[in-house]
Amino acid sequence: MSRLIRAVIDTQALRHNLSTIRVRAGSARVMAVVKANAYGHGLVPTALALAGADAFGVARLEEGLALRAAGIKAPIMLLEGVFSAEQLGEAARQNLELAVHDPFQIGLLENFPRLKRLVLWIKVDTGMNRLGFAPSEFVGALARLRALVAHEIRLLTHLACADERANPMTQMQLTRWREATRGLNYPTSIANSPGLFGDAQVGGDWVRPGLALYGASPFSDRLAGDLGLKPVMTLTTSVIAVRRVPRGERVGYGGVWMAERDSIIAIVAAGYGDGLPRSFENGAPVLVGGVRAPLVGRVSMDMIAVDVTGRTDVRVGTEAVLWGAGLPVEEMARHAGTIPYELLCSVSQRVPLEPR
Ligand SMILES: *Cc1c(COP(=O)(O)O)cnc(C)c1O
Numbered sequence: 001m002s003r004l005i006r007a008v009i010d011t012q013a014l015r016h017n018l019s020t021i022r023v024r025a026g027s028a029r030v031m032a033v034v035k036a037n038a039y040g041h042g043l044v045p046t047a048l049a050l051a052g053a054d055a056f057g058v059a060r061l062e063e064g065l066a067l068r069a070a071g072i073k074a075p076i077m078l079l080e081g082v083f084s085a086e087q088l089g090e091a092a093r094q095n096l097e098l099a100v101h102d103p104f105q106i107g108l109l110e111n112f113p114r115l116k117r118l119v120l121w122i123k124v125d126t127g128m129n130r131l132g133f134a135p136s137e138f139v140g141a142l143a144r145l146r147a148l149v150a151h152e153i154r155l156l157t158h159l160a161c162a163d164e165r166a167n168p169m170t171q172m173q174l175t176r177w178r179e180a181t182r183g184l185n186y187p188t189s190i191a192n193s194p195g196l197f198g199d200a201q202v203g204g205d206w207v208r209p210g211l212a213l214y215g216a217s218p219f220s221d222r223l224a225g226d227l228g229l230k231p232v233m234t235l236t237t238s239v240i241a242v243r244r245v246p247r248g249e250r251v252g253y254g255g256v257w258m259a260e261r262d263s264i265i266a267i268v269a270a271g272y273g274d275g276l277p278r279s280f281e282n283g284a285p286v287l288v289g290g291v292r293a294p295l296v297g298r299v300s301m302d303m304i305a306v307d308v309t310g311r312t313d314v315r316v317g318t319e320a321v322l323w324g325a326g327l328p329v330e331e332m333a334r335h336a337g338t339i340p341y342e343l344l345c346s347v348s349q350r351v352p353l354e355p356r
């Protein structure tokens with residue numbers, strides 16, 4: 001019997017994607033975004049595999065500390081910054097770069113006038129209305145930060161709709177950005193993965209890719225392969241039962257799927273307890289023994305059922321791939337009404353991550 005569910009991590013694909021990103025980024029530097037356990041790929045092993053990145057981006061202090069504890073010396077930015085004096089002290093001790101997006105955070109810095117020199121990324125809100133200073137507030141925020149010790153100041157913004165290639169929002173945000181930063185001479189960063197691989201000339205001295213590193217496309221009309229990216233995670237498991245289901249019988253909870261013919265159903269060891277969305281629709285493909293077979297019935301906690309009628313090669317132990325090599329995660333996301341980001345981040349704790 002081959003092994004049950006695991007996420008095989010192709011570190012060579014990670015490095016390949018980083019070099020594809022480098023080509024795309026031109027002279028811009030690359031901050032590899034490894035928040036949320038590196039989008040489910042394992043924070044520390046991913047960062048170690050991406051040692052060629054110019055910096056790492058994480059959402060929260062604990063993630064930055066974990067990287068430092070693993071001996072990573074590269075610059076690390078906290079994309080949400082810090083929220084208390086204790087966090088600021090810890091971030092300073094560990095040499096973490098900070099996003100500054102709220103007057104509260106400026107206040108924290110002002111309370112430590114003798115703090116060591118830090119890299120501060122001031123976030124300008126150009127239309128996403130999530131984090132950052134509105135252009136009208138930005139001037140004042142910048143003045144307050146410049147009045148402190150000589151911290152190194154950089155500027156960033158975040159794009160809300162760059163994954164929709166034709167959405168005019170991106171141009172609107174870029175216009176607001178140019179107006180807000182005109183005449184200023186600080187290093188800048190704008191592009192996430194869709195900003196980097198989209199049609200707009202986004203620019204900036206740093207790019208901040210996450211999803212693209214992991215070999216998934218942020219666009220609904222392009223697969224990773226079209227962008228020169230290779231899938232990093234292959235979520236793979238095994239068939240644990242093969243059974244005949246006579247015509248008219250139903251499969252799984254709620255009996256939502258009925259056999260229209262005498263069928264052969266393979267039971268596969270993967271369920272929502274592993275992070276599969278329960279919303280996977282009937283007909284979603286599963287790669288059983290390298291061939292696509294449709295999901296039937298509801299996703300259970302530990303199992304799914306797949307229709308392999310007409311096949312003679314499927315038996316207990318046959319490999320079943322949920323997404324990854326040969327089955328793009330962005331395609332699977334569509335079958336669950338979600339985005340590849342969510343599928344990758346949802347892989348649960350009980351699924352071992354295995355370098356390939
Ligand atoms: C998560 C994040 C990114 C990376 O986004 P992708 O779409 O995964 O490339 C970049 N910048 C910020 C501020 C983020 O929060």
